[in-house]
Amino acid sequence: MNIRAPIYASTPRYSNLTTRNYNAIGADNYAIESRSVSYSIKNERGKVVPIIKDCSLNIPSGQFWMLLGPNGCGKSTLLKILAGLLSPTDGFVYVRKPRSYVFQNPDHQVVMPTVEADVAFGLGRFNLTNDETKLRVAKALTAVGMYDYLQRPVQTLSGGQKQRVAIAGALVEQCKVLLLDELTTFLDETDQLGVIKAVKNTLSSSEDVTALWVTHRLEELEYADGAVYMEDGKVVMHGEPSVIMDSIEARKASYTDNINS
Numbered sequence: 338m339n340i341r342a343p344i345y346a347s348t349p350r351y352s353n354l355t356t357r358n359y360n361a362i363g364a365d366n367y368a369i370e371s372r373s374v375s376y377s378i379k380n381e382r383g384k385v386v387p388i389i390k391d392c393s394l395n396i397p398s399g400q401f402w403m404l405l406g407p408n409g410c411g412k413s414t415l416l417k418i419l420a421g422l423l424s425p426t427d428g429f430v431y432v433r434k435p436r437s438y439v440f441q442n443p444d445h446q447v448v449m450p451t452v453e454a455d456v457a458f459g460l461g462r463f464n465l466t467n468d469e470t471k472l473r474v475a476k477a478l479t480a481v482g483m484y485d486y487l488q489r490p491v492q493t494l495s496g497g498q499k500q501r502v503a504i505a506g507a508l509v510e511q512c513k514v515l516l517l518d519e520l521t522t523f524l525d526e527t528d529q530l531g532v533i534k535a536v537k538n539t540l541s542s543s544e545d546v547t548a549l550w551v552t553h554r555l556e557e558l559e560y561a562d563g564a565v566y567m568e569d570g571k572v573v574m575h576g577e578p579s580v581i582m583d584s585i586e587a588r589k590a591s592y593t594d595n596i597n598s
């Protein structure tokens with residue numbers, strides 16, 4: 338499966354929804370919503386282990402949000418639930434469609450020999466003319482600042498450039514929600530900034546695309562319109578990035594003080 342391409346789930350628009358709350362979720366101008374979402378797994382001994390605990394969040398349409406938290410707090414698991422790759426054990430999820438999930442390892446994203454062929458890869462099923470395909474590919478590559486690389490063999494690209502091509506591959510299929518899982522993990526600082534700027538530019542140049550970016554790099558928060566901070570499977574803060582940044586810094590300082598005292 339070309340996972341970076343939009344996920345057109347065969348499930349209804351509202352997963353896990355009962356008649357009772359049909360109007361309660363997805364009714365406002367949010368592209369992403371979760372209400373009291375939980376997710377548990379059974380370990381080797383058959384014991385139920387909660388991973389995501391009662392998580393609620395709302396992400397307004399057209400915005401660039403970040404999902405932060407320490408290693409192992411559940412960011413990727415929650416993102417996979419929002420992508421429809423995992424089903425929540427409990428709670429409700431709404432994500433505008435089509436939605437796309439982009440993996441953290443740039444080498445797992447690109448599948449075709451050239452940038453142009455790679456971005457056009459998912460368009461086969463749309464029955465487009467050659468001109469329409471070229472136009473869509475050009476628009477998507479321009480949005481991520483990679484149009485000049487149209488004919489480049491993908492193996493000659495840097496990690497960040499591959500990530501930007503992968504994002505173009507999602508945009509070309511006119512996805513409305515980008516779910517981006519720690520894209521900057523394997524990148525140096527220049528590539529890291531290039532990918533963040535590409536996502537920002539995508540949102541300002543495309544109509545109504547929303548992005549949720551998982552990261553553990555606090556400094557990336559300055560590019561976000563909003564943020565969700567998780568600890569131990571729970572959403573503990575949700576909203577203004579500067580407030581969340583200050584609060585995380587304060588938590589870190591108090592933790593360091595405790596260790597040193």
Ligand SMILES: Nc1ncnc2c1ncn2[C@@H]1O[C@H](COP(=O)(O)OP(=O)(O)OP(=O)(O)O)[C@@H](O)[C@H]1O
Nearest residue numbers: 378388406407408409410411412413414415519553
């Ligand atoms: N299928 C699974 N089986 C067992 N444990 C799991 C499974 N999936 C996730 N976990 C555990 O759930 C917790 C959350 O994992 P997750 O990958 O979502 O965290 P994360 O915040 O994205 O971490 P990181 O920042 O290190 O990538 C971790 O302790 C992980 O080991």
